[in-house]
Each structure stands twice: as structure tokens, then as C-alpha cells.
């Protein structure tokens with residue numbers, strides 16, 4: 001069984017002190033559960049103190065970004081090599097990085113390879129924008145993003161990748177239109193189908209696929225129950241301790257009540 005993953009992307013919010021307070025509040029509310037993995041992704045400056053503070057049975061850490069080279073004269077950048085003692089995951093290819101920082105398909109591919117080279121697991125974000133959906137290009141966009149990003153990996157590595165399907169138009173800061181469960185289910189099926197074609201059915205069955213886009217404590221359960229959906233990547237609601245712990249609780253209740261397919 002694929003383990004449910006609930007990941008909070010704090011984006012460029014919260015300083016070290018505020019991050020510490022949020023972790024403290026989340027720790028009080030979130031219980032450990034063998035079948036649910038909870039991942040927190042604070043800003044880079046908070047990663048080091050948080051790596052010492054967190055209860056590792058409860059939380060794992062993710063970096064929001066890293067540079068594709070391991071070392072060198074790249075002023076202002078931080079490498080996967082530097083992060084590997086601190087985090088388990090790295091978010092790669094988030095639409096904000098693709099849009100605001102012009103990250104190309106090839107950059108995302110090289111970052112995914114750099115993550116594996118350094119023993120880190122990518123949370124690879126993919127998803128179409130509104131125009132692409134309206135033009136009937138969703139599958140083509142997902143296909144291109146998957147094929148390029150995974151290009152340098154072995155089947156064993158691909159099986160470990162976490163893919164987050166995040167339609168750009170559903171992300172709260174890019175419009176926040178609520179995606180319909182049927183749209184998400186179709187996209188997730190397509191993603192697994194692509195992986196199966198490229199790396200075989202066993203790998204496709206192992207890859208975890210999350211949903212991201214305006215998930216909060218009210219909507220989480222509906223998204224988590226979508227067949228093939230293995231969790232959520234949460235932006236805005238992840239820096240609100242009531243909402244984020246409510247999302248983890250929704251996953252917990254879903255498993256307890258056995259409503260997951």
C-alpha cells in the first residue's frame with residue numbers, strides 16, 4: 001500500500017521564530033500514524049533550526065528548491081549536497097518556480113537528477129495552466145513534463161519519486177478555481193499510465209501521486225478519497241496550524257473509517 005503523504009509548502013512565509021512556533025503548535029495537534037507521512041517545507045533559513053527541533057517520528061522536512069550543481073561559483077544558490085543532512089524531500093518544478101523563475105523542463109530534469117545524486121527524494125510538481133486546459137493540451141503538457149523530468153532516472157528511482165499534480169489554475173495564488181474530483185482523477189490516471197508505459201506497471205503502482213491546489217481542511221477529505229490520489233501538497237492552508245492539522249486529521253479519519261478505495 002502506498003503511504004499517504006500530506007506536505008505543507010510554506011513558500012516565502014514565516015521567519016525562524018514564527019516557523020518554530022508553527023511546528024510547536026502542529027506537534028501538539030498531529031498524532032503519529034504509520035500510514036500517514038507528514039512533510040513540512042519551511043523557508044531555507046528555517047530548515048537548519050527545524051531539523052534539530054522536529055520530532056522525526058512525526059515530521060519529515062522538504063526544501064522548496066535547490067540549485068542543480070553540487071558546488072561551485074554560483075552566488076546566492078544552495079545545493080542539494082548542502083541540504084542532504086537536513087531534509088528528506090525537495091520540491092522541484094513548482095509552478096511558481098517555472099513561472100516566476102523561468103525554470104525550463106530541462107532545469108527541472110537536472111534538478112531531479114541532482115536530488116537523486118544526493119540521496120534526496122523529489123516531490124515533482126506538474127500541471128497545466130488555464131489556457132492549456134482550455135486548448136485541450138492538458139495531457140500533452142503532463143506528458144512533456146513527466147518525460148523530461150524523469151529522463152535520467154532508473155526505474156528504481158522513478159518508483160520513489162513523489163509526483164504532485166497541481167493544475168496552475170487551481171493554486172490559490174493563481175486563481176484558486178476548485179478542480180473537480182473527476183478532472184483530478186483523470187489527470188492522476190493519465191500520469192500513472194505514462195509512468196507505466198515508460199517504466200512498467202510495477203513502477204506506476206509504486207509512485208505516489210499527490211493533488212495540490214487550494215486544498216484546505218474543509219475540502220481535503222474529498223480530494224484524498226479520489227481513486228489513485230495518495231495525499232496532498234498544501235500551500236496557503238499549511239501555515240495555519242488549525243487548517244493543516246485538520247487536513248492531517250481528515251486523512252487519519254479517512255483511513256480509520258475505511259473510505260479510501
Ligand code: PGA
Nearest residue numbers: 171172213214234235236
Ligand atoms: P495552495 O498552493 O494550496 O495555496 O493552492 C498549493 C501549492 O502551491 O503547492
